[in-house]
Amino acid sequence: MSRRESIKSARRGSVFVDVGGSERKSSLNEDDSLDKEAIVQTLISKEQRRRNERAALIAELRKEEDETNENEEQKIQEIEKKENIKCPYLDTIHRAILDFDFEKLCSVSLSHNNVYCCLICSKYFQGRGKGTHAYLHALDCKHYVYLNLHNAKFYCLPDNYEIVDPSLDDILYQLNPMFTQEDLKELHYYEEVMTKKLVAFRRNGSKYWTGLIGMNNIKHNDYINVVIQGLAQVPKFRDHFLVRTFAGNKQTSDRIMLRRLGELLRKLWKNHHYRPHVSPHEFLQSVVIESKGRFQFTERGNAGEFLTWFLNSLDKVMRKYEKNKESSFIRNIFEGEIEVTSRRIPNPELSEEEKRKLLQLPKYKFEGVSERQKFMFLLLDLPAKPLFVDPHKQIPIPQVHINTLLEKFNGQQEKEYKLKGEDRRDPLLKRFRVVRLPDVLIFQIQRFTKNNFFVEKNPTIVQYPVSSLDMGPYCLEDDGQEIFDLVANIVHDGEPKDGSYRIHVNHKLTNMWKEIQDLVVSDALPEMIPLSEAFIQIWVRRPKVKGQKRKMEVDMLGPPPPPPPSANPAKASEAKSVKRKY
Ligand SMILES: [Zn+2]
Incomplete structure (x- = not known):
């Protein structure tokens, strides 16, 4: 019988005694006294047990306390030891x-x-x-x-x-370069005063300029490298990525691309390099995944198509990241607005009656229909390339001044578009006028045209000033302060199929022009830059001065070239229409 059961039976016994008959009392009394003794015994032993248990518990707790103290001391000692271990290797x-x-x-x-x-x-x-x-x-x-x-x-x-x-x-x-707000301030200070102080040294002792580092061409990713090198020279764009890591729990492919871009830009702008170049390997992988294989680094690609896709993707992911459906810093930097006026011309084969009927419709009226559109790039169309190429290459390469190309946006010149299907008989004419220019203006010069069989490249050389481009004449309202300076000029050399890319960048820290082709960074003469086959240009607006018209300080490279001899009368007339704007 266990102790508890004995106590229970003892109680039951005493209850029975209280209600029991008197005849059996004497014998019961004997039992009773026995029971009482048992009860006292059990109660005492129980009390003792509790006391013992409590004491044991207290002892245990004390012991544990001591142990934790000891553990902590040990840990601290270990850490101290670790710091003291001078690794001999x-x-x-x-x-x-x-x-x-x-x-x-x-x-x-x-x-x-x-x-x-x-x-x-x-x-x-x-x-x-x-x-x-x-x-x-x-x-x-x-x-x-x-x-x-x-x-x-x-x-x-x-x-x-x-x-x-x-x-x-x-x-x-080197593993993960970080920039603080102070670092950024310092960088801006040097960029503004354009001193040559921020010269860093590689470990092998050769000099390089902060922010000018070659990038590995793993196979055919030069078309992506030039876009990144160009964007890296746009302070408004770059600064976002220098101080923010875009870390987060979500591991979607667009966010990974955003993070990898930040890592790459910080590596391009870090102050000390072990190696004379940066490899964009991880960034490229994120591009392949996010573009679902459209942009590969093992196949040649078109830098213009990549830039278009890339800025739109960045805008999309930034809007998600900042939980702002309307806009992102990408749009704030690169987006402008343009007014497009379009009108249709009735097919000349129609009867007079039919033509008159059509001309009643708003879209056929001479004033046309205007609408405003947002843009991230302005497309510049080159005059058609001469049809007959001299086998001895004695015809000089055709040249055109950028102002001729920009006349597309003067609101006067009409461009004809061919439509498909039912509409193809009546030509569509469009006129363009800039409503608002972004702070960073991107031109894409349309060098590549697809015909039914292959991609063709137009080698026309575009002449332009590398600074002080006045965009005022192409704006609805010209405040005289739409002055832009070139910061990056992406060049395509060779044939469309197997050509290569390089980039000229204006390095703000030194105010010098540099050429970057894959791993090689070299000096570039500003007067040589317009002689290359420019494809994409990034221009940055000069800070506006409030309430004051900037005086025209335009240092152009000279008058536009005379019309080159050419078999194409259309092109000759284009060249003739070149006017000095200033
Ligand atoms: Zn090893």
């Missing part, structure tokens, strides 16, 4: 070959998880525990210092202890 780190631009992928298992970079040979390996690829590499090659590419901690393998050493901070800066 730090001298073996080979900074000049370190490259964190490539995909974070184990070179043996091709896994993306838990990847470490060997700081001696710059190869990536998975894991750090016993038997992992990094561990085996440490044993095989005697390379002992590793960087976890995900949490940015340094480890010594195979001993497997963390290295905490401020002398390694420069490596973390």
